[in-house]
Amino acid sequence: MKVPGRDDVPVIPVRVMVVDDHPIWRDAVARDLAEAGYDVTAVVGEGVQATRVAPAARPDVVILDLQLPDLSGVEVVRRLIATDPAIRVLMLSASGEQQDVLDALKAGALGYLVKSAKPAELIEAVARTAAGDPVFTVGLAGLVLGEYRRLAAVSAPAPPGGTPRLTGRETEVLRLVAKGLSYKQIAERLVVSHRTVQNHVQNTLGKLQLHNRVELTRYAIEQGLDENT
Amino acid sequence: MWLYRRGDPAAAGPAGNRSWQRVRLVTAGTLAASVSISLALLTTQRMADLLGVTWSALARHAVAQTAVIGAITLVTVTLLAALAGLWPLAGAVTAAVAQVAVLAPVILTLTALYKNDPLRWLAALAGAALGAAVAGSRWRVPLAAALTVLAAMALFIAYGATTGDPQKLAVQLIVIPSVLILVLCAAAGGAVVGATAPVPAARGALPAVLGPLAGTLAVGGLQATQVISVGDGEPLPFNPQITSATLLLLAGAASTGGGADEDLRGPLQALAAPAVEVATPAQAVKLPSGIATEVVAAVRAALDNVRKHAGADARAWILLEDEQDGVRVSVRDDGVGFPPERPAEAAEAGRLGIAQSMRGRIADCGGTTTIDSRPGQGTEVEFWVPRVSRTRR
Numbered sequence: 001m002k003v004p005g006r007d008d009v010p011v012i013p014v015r016v017m018v019v020d021d022h023p024i025w026r027d028a029v030a031r032d033l034a035e036a037g038y039d040v041t042a043v044v045g046e047g048v049q050a051t052r053v054a055p056a057a058r059p060d061v062v063i064l065d066l067q068l069p070d071l072s073g074v075e076v077v078r079r080l081i082a083t084d085p086a087i088r089v090l091m092l093s094a095s096g097e098q099q100d101v102l103d104a105l106k107a108g109a110l111g112y113l114v115k116s117a118k119p120a121e122l123i124e125a126v127a128r129t130a131a132g133d134p135v136f137t138v139g140l141a142g143l144v145l146g147e148y149r150r151l152a153a154v155s156a157p158a159p160p161g162g163t164p165r166l167t168g169r170e171t172e173v174l175r176l177v178a179k180g181l182s183y184k185q186i187a188e189r190l191v192v193s194h195r196t197v198q199n200h201v202q203n204t205l206g207k208l209q210l211h212n213r214v215e216l217t218r219y220a221i222e223q224g225l226d227e228n229t
Numbered sequence: 230m231w232l233y234r235r236g237d238p239a240a241a242g243p244a245g246n247r248s249w250q251r252v253r254l255v256t257a258g259t260l261a262a263s264v265s266i267s268l269a270l271l272t273t274q275r276m277a278d279l280l281g282v283t284w285s286a287l288a289r290h291a292v293a294q295t296a297v298i299g300a301i302t303l304v305t306v307t308l309l310a311a312l313a314g315l316w317p318l319a320g321a322v323t324a325a326v327a328q329v330a331v332l333a334p335v336i337l338t339l340t341a342l343y344k345n346d347p348l349r350w351l352a353a354l355a356g357a358a359l360g361a362a363v364a365g366s367r368w369r370v371p372l373a374a375a376l377t378v379l380a381a382m383a384l385f386i387a388y389g390a391t392t393g394d395p396q397k398l399a400v401q402l403i404v405i406p407s408v409l410i411l412v413l414c415a416a417a418g419g420a421v422v423g424a425t426a427p428v429p430a431a432r433g434a435l436p437a438v439l440g441p442l443a444g445t446l447a448v449g450g451l452q453a454t455q456v457i458s459v460g461d462g463e464p465l466p467f468n469p470q471i472t473s474a475t476l477l478l479l480a481g482a483a484s485t486g487g488g489a490d491e492d493l494r495g496p497l498q499a500l501a502a503p504a505v506e507v508a509t510p511a512q513a514v515k516l517p518s519g520i521a522t523e524v525v526a527a528v529r530a531a532l533d534n535v536r537k538h539a540g541a542d543a544r545a546w547i548l549l550e551d552e553q554d555g556v557r558v559s560v561r562d563d564g565v566g567f568p569p570e571r572p573a574e575a576a577e578a579g580r581l582g583i584a585q586s587m588r589g590r591i592a593d594c595g596g597t598t599t600i601d602s603r604p605g606q607g608t609e610v611e612f613w614v615p616r617v618s619r620t621r622r
Contacts, residue, residue, distance in 0.1 A: 098511040102511045142549065146510020146551060149551055150511075150551075179508075180546030
């Protein structure tokens with residue numbers, strides 16, 4: 001699972017699963033991905049089905065529509081990651097119901113793309129997701145930025161495990177992403193490498209997901225629940 | 230707006246603090262109203278009676294009269310400031326001055342137009358509409374000032390034309406100058422109050438502003454009645470006190486809604502377009518609606534600027550951030566930009582005017598605007614407005 005260059009075809013085909021309840025759309029996506037050299041191992045229309053198929057299909061990347069008929073996007077992400085923590089989820093949605101997008105991201109999704117994106121953008125986003133590089137749209141950066149601010153504002157008495165906080169540089173990078181600058185432009189403006197910008201964005205997401213897991217565990221312990229999904 | 234009074238979003242929030250604030254403001258407003266109404270009864274003449282001084286003696290000693298009125302004013306102002314705070318007081322004074330200044334000429338001209346019934350209501354409506362339009366426009370401060378000057382000029386000319394006896398207007402039922410005065414005065418009064426109201430409203434001060442305003446209007450109405458009944462014109466077609474009281478009730482209802490909070494995300498997301506991307510937090514970003522309106526208008530102005538100057542295929546990004554002590558909105562474009570060291574050039578291109586209008590709006594809300602641009606790197610405008618303590622979540 002290696003992506004040598006941005007637009008290059010992966011050396012070992014990346015295995016992709018497409019989860020969407022619109023047949024025409026998901027088949028078009030599957031075709032585009034196959035043409036771009038991806039190994040589309042499963043195409044399903046429902047969340048439960050996706051979690052059932054995933055262990056056999058062993059996808060590297062799951063392209064997940066957040067509006068599924070049976071399960072919420074957050075729930076699907078949670079279950080997929082539970083079956084295989086290495087699965088990388090790229091969310092897609094037509095109308096970004098903001099809280100859903102944020103919740104799914106915190107549950108472990110790696111990126112978000114609007115459905116109005118062009119096929120080339122989708123292919124690139126899948127390549128980046130496969131490489132573990134979060135795909136942040138402007139809207140997603142705004143949501144993540146807002147979530148850190150909210151966490152900082154609510155938790156004056158810090159909960160055990162602490163509140164995730166962004167470093168000054170991370171905030172700076174995230175704000176620039178939210179203002180529509182490309183990684184290249186951000187790197188130029190801050191006089192750092194492209195890789196550094198990528199790392200900062202990755203960290204902002206990583207801290208949020210870690211915090212989410214800690215919170216969930218804490219909640220489960222408090223409620224005297226075990227990990228029965 | 231009525232909806233806000235019933236299902237006030239503040240009540241849903243974790244804010245026993247806020248409802249207490251509201252109670253305090255309403256109480257202050259009511260007290261302030263009672264104070265000014267009782268003051269209306271407390272004329273210098275009654276004071277003279279109370280002190281056992283004859284009215285004529287007081288009239289002879291103008292200084293004593295001034296001192297008495299001054300003392301009353303001082304006590305009232307101090308009392309009001311202590312009760313409601315300085316912002317409500319400033320708003321109340323502005324509104325009251327504008328209303329009282331306008332009331333007498335308006336009533337005079339309404340009487341002059343008594344025979345042309347539809348015409349006078351039409352003229353009064355036209356004036357009110359003009360005032361509202363001005364108050365809502367981008368250039369409301371200069372326009373309100375211009376209207377005030379125009380109204381004053383019209384009054385001055387009417388005063389001269391009636392050889393210093395404006396009641397003649399009412400007696401002679403002169404139509405055209407009366408319509409002009411009516412429209413201008415109503416518009417000027419509305420524009421001044423409307424242009425200044427967002428400042429106290431944003432600070433949650435309107436109920437307290439309306440209290441003293443009610444009192445002043447009642448007093449103004451009382452005096453206007455006296456002014457008119459001096460001239461032996463026709464009897465008054467309506468009771469000014471009742472009218473002003475009704476108007477105030479309506480204004481009070483409207484402004485309580487106007488003081489409610491508004492989520493900035495909705496109006497900003499509505500600005501999204503193929504070339505405009507909007508990023509916001511997932512939670513509501515609330516500001517008092519007066520301020521929210523100003524911020525959205527400033528963002529619109531910034532986008533207009535992008536459309537006009539950044540180039541045909543320029544894109545824009547709007548970022549809304551909810552900070553602890555304020556709200557920040559950035560508008561960035563990837564257009565041609567302009568050199569910051571050459572503002573004269575920008576002024577020539579017409580950019581500075583728009584920039585000034587944006588700055589003005591944000592400064593009205595106690596906020597700041599920063600504009601950053603370099604040639605070839607687009608322009609970034611950042612608005613920051615403070616969060617008022619009562620809206621802190």
